Amino acid sequence: MNGLRLKSGDGMNIADLRDRILNQERRALARAITLVESAREDHRAQAAELLDGLRGAGRQALRIGLSGTPGVGKSTFIESFGMMLTAQGLRVAVLAVDPSSARSGGSILGDKTRMERLSRDKNAFIRPSPSQTHLGGVARRTREAVALCEAAGFDVVLIETVGVGQSETVVAEMSDLFLLLLAPAGGDELQGVKRGIMEMADVILVNKADGDLKPTAMRTCADYAGALRLLRKRPQDPEGFPKAMTVSALEEDGLAQAWEEMQSLTGWRKENGHWEGRRAHQAQYWFHEELRQALLARLETKEAQRLVAAAGAEVAAGDMAPTAAAEKVLGALGITQT
Amino acid sequence: MNGLRLKSGDGMNIADLRDRILNQERRALARAITLVESAREDHRAQAAELLDGLRGAGRQALRIGLSGTPGVGKSTFIESFGMMLTAQGLRVAVLAVDPSSARSGGSILGDKTRMERLSRDKNAFIRPSPSQTHLGGVARRTREAVALCEAAGFDVVLIETVGVGQSETVVAEMSDLFLLLLAPAGGDELQGVKRGIMEMADVILVNKADGDLKPTAMRTCADYAGALRLLRKRPQDPEGFPKAMTVSALEEDGLAQAWEEMQSLTGWRKENGHWEGRRAHQAQYWFHEELRQALLARLETKEAQRLVAAAGAEVAAGDMAPTAAAEKVLGALGITQT
Structure with a gap:
């Protein structure tokens, strides 16, 4: 591949x-x-x-999570934003969490031509999303890839995802900053962005604020700014955050301001202990996730699968109740209630 | 209580x-x-x-799952439908799966006065939903309550749920028939019913087909009939199923026809092996769920919680990676990879 x-x-x-x-x-x-x-x-x-x-x-990059549904201009944004950062002498890595790749076998970053300039930049590193069978595996591998990029001295690691299912949570839980990229939208429907996603965002960027779409983008931005003000204040935010801004990735407009806001937010969080606190909290989160998954993986061994199949046949035939069968399998695996 | x-x-x-x-x-x-x-x-x-x-x-009831959001007239339907069945000499039990009761402490069937006539009927048995902390526990207890009702000679067990989160799946996976109760709706928006829920339904009942709402109910029913035709044909359905019908629980209109359709569908499935097949499949489903939950419950013991807290502190301090910490805890619990 x-x-x-x-x-x-x-x-x-x-x-x-x-x-x-x-x-x-x-x-x-x-x-x-x-x-x-x-x-x-x-x-x-x-x-x-x-x-x-x-x-x-002990090398640490700024990990920036970025979510946005197809069509909001994610690739263009990453390319423009990434090029701006590398022009400042920063080294930028781009990774992706793509839950859909498990099904399609494709990958949202598979086509490097999507970010033609950035992929040729010697200060940038773009890595397509791996094809995996479940989000848990994708999450672990992406976290490990982030750690590798940090060790390799990258200053910024962008972790991209499409807004599908749990993938935003996965990315937000491995990012220092979480950006939500949106397109200008008519009406005040807030584009059906779920409240839970809004609550994860540190900065909402309404893209395509250029040409005919500029007024719409500004209106959409104002709508989201209003919606953000209605959310409960989070202790990890200084005054004015989370924030909604307009950008034009195409015209490379607003990117410098967005980057300034990200740096200002990061600076404040570092000074106030929230940056380290968030990383510690995330490490705990992933520990609990790993624990659950490692435990459930005990059912994936050949021996376990054999026992499960045998007990499952008895259950299907009505010879054993589901609960009793479950305890029987765990007992046979030596996993007893302690 | x-x-x-x-x-x-x-x-x-x-x-x-x-x-x-x-x-x-x-x-x-x-x-x-x-x-x-x-x-x-x-x-x-x-x-x-x-x-x-x-x-x-070896006693078996017909288990009928029933889902519908608040306001569609679920209680009135259950009362009218239940009274019709008991009038035919059938014994009817009504249970509920209510994921919201965990939070509110309340229960959708707590107020028996909602079904005043049925609750006084000696051939009916109404049981409020238990307050539980998680859906897994509710599911097991409801399945066991269904088994008890069957053993107690009930002919029909109605399992009610509100359309919240995973509760429809839980109910569908313990029912022989799954009914979706809807209210008449203007427009052709299909009331935001998720495709996954539609795919579970055997019969969609558009309620309140009475008075001024009757034309709207008929239009809504036609919309859903159209939507059902677009779904992939399921092997467990005879020609014409899944089906959309109008009923008026208030005027007790259409209930006999709905019951006829349910009996016809059940008869066909029994003749063609799908009824037993579905029950066997469901038993397997619950076996796998129980297995997962019993396994994860191993992390809830005092000893496990102590180990998890200690390892979690090390992870938060950056002294151990999440993956290594997870393996360490499982090792200490004697749950080793086999």
Whole structure:
């Protein structure tokens, strides 16, 4: 898919890979991300060793989550915004969480031509979303890819997602800042953005504030500014946040102001302990998620699947009640109530 | 709440309770439902013994799931429909799955005066929804209550729910037939009924087809009939199903026809193996749900909570990665990858 397949038995030297990542080598980073995306058990072990070795480096990027439904101009925004940052000498990585790729096999960042200029920029690194079977796996691999990008010295990591199902929560829970990108919309229907998504946003950007759409964009922005004021004040926000702004990714207008607001918000949060607090809270969140998933993974082993199939047949035949059958399987797996 | 509290240490005789349920004693049924609703460990054990003892009786009711948002006339429908069935000599039980009761402490069937006539009918049994903390618990207790009603010789068990979150899936997965009750609506917006809910319905009933609303009800019914035709044909449906019909619960109009259609559908499914097939499939579904929940319950023990809190603190402090911490906790609990 991406020309970076891991060969089996290629004697990967994890210490060497670690050094090359710390040395900001893009090929090493790409290879390490392929490693964390692998489901193979030996790869998982190597990935854990690599991440453990990199954790001490203490490098931290600004992680910016970005959500927006297809058509709001996400690619154009990332390209324009990313180019502005690299022009300032910042190194920018772009990752994606795409729950739809599990079904379609495609990926929202698969087509690098979508961000033609940024993908050729030596200070930018764009990585398509992996095809995975469930969001839990995507989340872990993306978190690990973020950690790799940070270790490789990127200043900003943009994590893109489409507004589908739980993917916004996944991205918000691994971001320092969460941006919601919207298109100008007639009427005051707030584009059916769910309250829960609004509550996650730190900055709402109404894109396409250019040409004929500019007045509509400004009206939409005012609508969202009003809606944001109705939300309960969050302790992690200074006065004036969360904020709604208009931008034109196409005309590269408003991007500098948006970046200023993000930096101002980040500065305030760092000074007031909310930045570290959010990261600590997120680490706890992912710990609980990992715990649930690791526990449920116990049912995916061959032995467990055999027991489940046998008990399931008895249940279907009416020979055993579902509850009793569940306890029987867990007992046979040695997972007893303690 | 319901005057049937279980006294601790009252030396409940499960064999006796079993016999009285099989003997169709309402008080025994009410008491048994209170028993299955209890979270106490000794009560859970007694409930399991009782359900096991009743499973052999082989009595089966027609389980009818019924969903509808507040205001569509669910209570009036259940009262009119239930009274029609009892007038035919059938015994009717009414249960409820109410995910909102966990928060409000209330219950959609708490107020028996909502179904005044039916609640006084000696061939009817109405049980309010229990207050529970999560839908998983509500689902298990409702399934067990359904089994108790079947053992107590009821011919029809109506399981009511409001259209909130996952509650429709829960009810559909424990019903032989799933009814969706709707109100007449202007426009062709299909009242925002989600496609997933539509796909669960066997019969859509547009209520309030009386007085001024009758033309609107008929138009709404035609809209839904059209929408149902666009759905993929399901193997468990004879020609003409799923079906949309108008009824007036208030004027008791259309109820006999609706009941005829339900019987016709049930008859066809029984003849073609789909009725038993659906029950077997549902048993498997609940087995898998129970398995997941029983597994996750391992994290709720005091010992587990202590380990989780300690590891969580390390994760929040940045001393351990979420994935490693999760494996450490499971290892300490003796839940190792097999």
